[in-house]
Amino acid sequence: RYRAAETHLARVARVLGREGGVWRRVARRPVRAARTDFVVVSCSDEARWFLQRDAEVVGVDAERRLWSGLSSGGVLPFRFPLPSNATPRRRRRRRLSAPPRATDDDRRARAVDEKKYGGVVAPGREAATVWDAGIDGSNASVAVFDTGLRESAEHFGRALVVERVNWTSEPTLEDKLGHGTFVSSLIAGTNEACPGFAPGARLHVHRVFTNSQVSFTSWFLDAFNYILFQKRVQIVNLSVGGPDFADAPFVDKLREVAAAGVAVVSAIGNDGPTWGTLNSPADMAEVVGVGGTGFDGRDVASFSSRGPTLSAVHRFKPDVSAPASGVLGAVLGQRRCRAMHGTSVASPSVAGAAALVASATAFFSPAMLRQCLVETAAPLPGRSIFEAGAGRLDAPRAVLECAVSYTPRVTAFPADLSLHECPRFSPYCDQPLVYGRSLAVSLALLNGVAPAFWVTEVRFVGDDLRVSTHSPSVYWPWVGDLLVRIEPTRDAPRPFVAFGELRVTVASSQRHESTVSVPVSVALAPRPPRSRRLLWDASRSIAYPPAFAARDSLRQQNDLLDWNGDSPHTNFRSLFLHLRDRGYHVDILHTDLRCFDASEYGALLLVDPEDVFDSRELVKLRDDVVDDGLTLLLFTDWHSPELLAQAAFFDDNTQTTWTPAVAGSNLPAVNKLLRPFGLALGDTVYEGTLP
Numbered sequence: 218r219y220r221a222a223e224t225h226l227a228r229v230a231r232v233l234g235r236e237g238g239v240w241r242r243v244a245r246r247p248v249r250a251a252r253t254d255f256v257v258v259s260c261s262d263e264a265r266w267f268l269q270r271d272a273e274v275v276g277v278d279a280e281r282r283l284w285s286g287l288s289s290g291g292v293l294p295f296r297f298p299l300p301s302n303a304t305p306r307r308r309r310r311r312r313l314s315a316p317p318r319a320t321d322d323d324r325r326a327r328a329v330d331e332k333k334y335g336g337v338v339a340p341g342r343e344a345a346t347v348w349d350a351g352i353d354g355s356n357a358s359v360a361v362f363d364t365g366l367r368e369s370a371e372h373f374g375r376a377l378v379v380e381r382v383n384w385t386s387e388p389t390l391e392d393k394l395g396h397g398t399f400v401s402s403l404i405a406g407t408n409e410a411c412p413g414f415a416p417g418a419r420l421h422v423h424r425v426f427t428n429s430q431v432s433f434t435s436w437f438l439d440a441f442n443y444i445l446f447q448k449r450v451q452i453v454n455l456s457v458g459g460p461d462f463a464d465a466p467f468v469d470k471l472r473e474v475a476a477a478g479v480a481v482v483s484a485i486g487n488d489g490p491t492w493g494t495l496n497s498p499a500d501m502a503e504v505v506g507v508g509g510t511g512f513d514g515r516d517v518a519s520f521s522s523r524g525p526t527l528s529a530v531h532r533f534k535p536d537v538s539a540p541a542s543g544v545l546g547a548v549l550g551q552r553r554c555r556a557m558h559g560t561s562v563a564s565p566s567v568a569g570a571a572a573l574v575a576s577a578t579a580f581f582s583p584a585m586l587r588q589c590l591v592e593t594a595a596p597l598p599g600r601s602i603f604e605a606g607a608g609r610l611d612a613p614r615a616v617l618e619c620a621v622s623y624t625p626r627v628t629a630f631p632a633d634l635s636l637h638e639c640p641r642f643s644p645y646c647d648q649p650l651v652y653g654r655s656l657a658v659s660l661a662l663l664n665g666v667a668p669a670f671w672v673t674e675v676r677f678v679g680d681d682l683r684v685s686t687h688s689p690s691v692y693w694p695w696v697g698d699l700l701v702r703i704e705p706t707r708d709a710p711r712p713f714v715a716f717g718e719l720r721v722t723v724a725s726s727q728r729h730e731s732t733v734s735v736p737v738s739v740a741l742a743p744r745p746p747r748s749r750r751l752l753w754d755a756s757r758s759i760a761y762p763p764a765f766a767a768r769d770s771l772r773q774q775n776d777l778l779d780w781n782g783d784s785p786h787t788n789f790r791s792l793f794l795h796l797r798d799r800g801y802h803v804d805i806l807h808t809d810l811r812c813f814d815a816s817e818y819g820a821l822l823l824v825d826p827e828d829v830f831d832s833r834e835l836v837k838l839r840d841d842v843v844d845d846g847l848t849l850l851l852f853t854d855w856h857s858p859e860l861l862a863q864a865a866f867f868d869d870n871t872q873t874t875w876t877p878a879v880a881g882s883n884l885p886a887v888n889k890l891l892r893p894f895g896l897a898l899g900d901t902v903y904e905g906t907l908p
Contacts (some may be wrong), residue, residue: 218275219252219442226256232271239264243280245384245435253442255466257435278466281434330556334543337556338512340566341403341412346613347573352621354415357572359404360450361565362440362457363397365390365424372398372406372547373420382443383424384436393428395549399557400456402547403565404572411545411554414569414612415576421450426457434467441470445477451575452586454568455483455504456561458496460780462528463762468501475503476668476694480575480583482507482568484560485535486522492603493787494522495534499564502661502696505587506534506606507567509541509560510597514609517600518542521560524603527760527782530698532659533631535606537590538597539563570612577620584695585665589619591630601643602631625665627723627731634658634701637714637740644786648797649712649742654804655704660719660735661696667725668694679717681706682739686721709741744817745802752818753793754806757826758783759879766827767864767877769854771902777866779881783825792824810834815841820848827879829886839893851891854881855902 226242233240240260257280260268269277330337347353358379366373366381368390381390392398405420406413423440426432444450453474462468471481482505486496499506509521518541525531541563545554567590574589575581593615594608607630636656639646650656664670671691677684687700699721719735744750759766759779766779785793785805796803803822806813811834815821821841830838841847857880865876888897 218254220254222253222256225253226258228271228273229256229258229268232267232274233260233264243435245439252446253439255435255438276465278464281461281464281467326553326555330543330545334512334556334558336512337543337545338514338540339411339545339554340540341406341414341416341569344412344414344570344573344612347616348416350617352573352577352616354405354418354569354572354576357415357417357452357575358419358421358450359415359452359454359568359572360421360423360440360444361397361401361404361454361568362423362425362437363392363400363454364394364426364428364430365392365397366401366420366422367391367398367550371550371552372402372408372411377405377407377416377418378420378422379449381422381424382440384439385424385427385432387427390424392424392549394426394430395547396456396561397422397424397426398549399546399555399562400454400565403544403562404454404569406547408547408552408554411547414566415572417576418569418572432457434464438466438470441474444479445474448477450479451581452568452571453479453481454565455481455498456564458484458486458499460496460527460778461762462497462500462526464497468498471498471501472503472694475583475696478582478668480505480571480581480586482564482571484564485509487520487559487561489517489521489523490519491781491788492523492790493525493527493782493784495524495526496522500524500526500528500532500534502530502532502698503583503694505567505571505583505590506536507560507564508535508538508604508606509558509563510538510605510609512540512543514540514595516597517604518558518560520558521563521604523601525786527780527787530659530700531657532661532698533602533606536587536630537567537594537606537610538608539566539610566612567610570610570615573612573616574620577616578623580623580625580665582665582668582695584663585623585625587630587663587696588626588628588665589615589623592628592632593619596641599640601640603643607631623665627662627664627666627670627725627733629699629721629733629735630661630663633736633738634660634719635736635738636703637738644790644793646740647794648802649709649740650703650705651742651744651802652705652708653744655702656739658701658703660699660701662692662699662721662723662733663696664692664723664725665695666729666731670697670723670725672699672721673724673730674720674722676720677717677737678720679715679737681715681741682717682737684717684719684737686719703737703739705739705741709743712740712742715739715741747817748819749800750802750804750818751796751820751822752804752806752813753785753822753824754810754826755784756807756809757823757828757883759827764878765875766879767861767881769825769881771855771860771881771904777864779827783827785824789824811837815845815847818847820850822850822852823887823890824852825854825882826851826887827883829883830890835890835893838890842894851887853884853887853898856880856882856884856898857900857902860902
């Protein structure tokens, strides 16, 4: 797949004819003589159809335009070479530069920051004990994909920044926004007032965002290919993300980067406190997803995105959290420090800690890094794993208690499935499990032995639970999701907690096999009476990706997409908890309406239905209500043809107009459901507060 760009273009010409007819190439900044596995072309829909059917074409995907969401000329990319004296030795302590004498303006700026955030923190200072042990990130290399870095950056020794590369359409290496400078300083800055975690690490700065904070998938792919062929980078920091977890070229490339032994660290997003707001690529199994805490690290920041992931596998994310509010870092063009917020400034703290880990071990890999981070993190009391991950980053423990003595092994995250413990395992612990229902949990297997592995045996030891698992034939690379389904073996005579142990045997080669033991505990209860048992239909959501469903709130102007899952465990979590507080047991239906027994439930909840109903479902639901006495509770959202047309927008990537597949709710489908009961809802949209 890796060939010169001209070879790929020649293949396109053989399929579509000479350039300039139905297609043309899109100019990029390729590295001379470097091979690539893709090209970017502009073509018609018909031409794309022919390309997709060519036997030698792996895939044809739309170029994505990426907006950074940052808080708060020539053919060759511009870069400067690594100086001959720039390779530090592992045990050599790099001296931090003394901060400049504070001026009145500095003190006033600091007071403003402390008032705004309630306090400020220079998180890199916590690595002092690691530096004292002679580990400062030397012989570790970190790539920063961001807005670039000025050549005269005041917070860095020139020997640390081994190259700067520009992949954007702008002919400059300079960081005009300050975000890339700030992020880089948290990784390897040398100012004592706001030092980076790894002041001895080597920085590879890749400019992938323009001054307008815009990027494209192809710019990231070029940068990833560059580091793959250079083979000099161990860690990549991505202080960026978005809801599109189905961007196949980007996702596939990240897996390839991980397979090469490069650890990718990414911000989880700033869309909290709503659940189901994890950003990609931090939600990927192969990526270290970083959530945010307040400046003091005691609690999750309100804006930090929450899990679970919205892809097919609801994995536990984030992995770990770090300070994301009142974080001090470099000021563009100055020696002083300033405070910023957002998970984009939490991610580089973890990337800097990763550089320390890489410096302290001969067994560095993406799985090894995850193991050291989650095993040593400080838990945040009162928070779910879906909010805080394993807890707050503890860099000294990750390095001194894990990395320096690490031996390759296989572990699981989380290390236990104590699903009755609240709030640590919320939402699984929010209500007991009853006979006839099951829980599905995604357990991450972390293999520090080899990038490819497989499950050879699964055993569960326990009397009151039945456990089944599903795994692919081969896991790759380094990390994989084991789907675990848990159900009671009988109706519980009384509320109690059932215990057991899941034992998973993993083989990495014919000569290496290991078994991971995971304690399992689940709260069980007798089946509730029909009057206290509700069924929530969660099968009617049309989510992005891939569909464009209009947002539920018309007042929400900064995000046009409905991408939070519309489930009782994501953006409708407050309604679910309200029903639980009132003593109701809420089961969730993921199949169509013909697949439940209405005699077991007092009411069916249809919440924000966006998809259509099959005619056989409507017949069955009518019989359930009329003949079996089932109550139907319907919560719908806005629907207006006029407003739906106004929600359309022009997409720069595909050069087409995106029209919503559905409004806030699918009112025509709802009215079809209500017709047998002589009811119908109108499409007038009102604004205001009900009396």
